[in-house]
Every structure is written in C-alpha cells, then in structure tokens.
Amino acid sequence: MLENFLYDSWKSIMELYMMNKPHGRMILASVEKGPLVWPSITVDGVTRLKEYTELTPTEAIQADCDIKAINIIL
Template sequence: MTTLADKVILSGTDNHPPMLEKNMYDSWKIRMELYMMNRQHGRMILESVENGPLIWPSIEENGVARPKKYSELSTTEAIQADSDIKETNIIL
C-alpha cells in the first residue's frame, strides 16, 4: 500500500512545492508541510508558517533604538530570517 509520503516522493515535490487544488486543501496542507520539512532548516521554515516571521530584535545606539541589521543578527536569528524568506517563496 502506498502512503501519502510515498506519493509525495514519487510526484517529484523535491523540485517544486505542490500546487493547491480547490477541493484538495487537506492533502495539499500535508504535502506542503512535508515539502517544507524536507528543506534545509525545515523545522524553522514550518515554525515561520505557524508562528509568523521573526520579529527583528533592536539595539540601542546613542539612546535611540533601531532594528538590528542582518549582519548583526545571531546565527540562530539569521537562520530564522532566511527561513522566513524561504517560507514565503515556497508558498508563493
């Protein structure tokens, strides 16, 4: 018996995310989750979908708070910021 995961692998979703069909939302959602989890940092990409994008931390300079630049983010924050962009591109 072929499972949904087997069908996803056979259908070539490694190359592109599955397309949404009006009457197949539930299976599409599962396939999208599997597709995202199969990407590098997949859990962070999926977390971005479920919880929204990273709220960029701010730092204070001369008494004025400003958002950190990408180059100032910690490694984990930078990976999450990258995952947010990947998540958006996958969905689009």
C-alpha cells in the same frame, strides 16, 4: 485556485516539502507561528532594528527561513 476539498492534501504536501529542506522545522515554524520579530538595539540612546549582519547566527537562520517559507508558498 485551491478548492476547499483539496486543502488538507495540499497542506500535508507543503508540510512534507518544507520539512525536507535544510532547517525545515524553522521554515514550518515561520508559516505556523509567523516570521521572526526583528530584534532592535539601542545605540547612543537611539533604538533601531538590527541590520541583518548584526543578527545572531540563530536569528539570521530564522530570517532566512522566513524568506524560504514565503517563496515555497508562492
């Protein structure tokens, strides 16, 4: 368990570790601001969430960074 007095040090280490990864700023944003709000589309009058293959390149990178952020923390 992380003790209160170690939190600031742990946080700094985790931020530096994330920033050192490809798309590090996006990974850190996933932690600080929350994950991507999965976009939706309307097809034939029915609204549904986009599938991963339908995401824009930027959205796909952000979705990948969300998963990376969770894995780093775990």
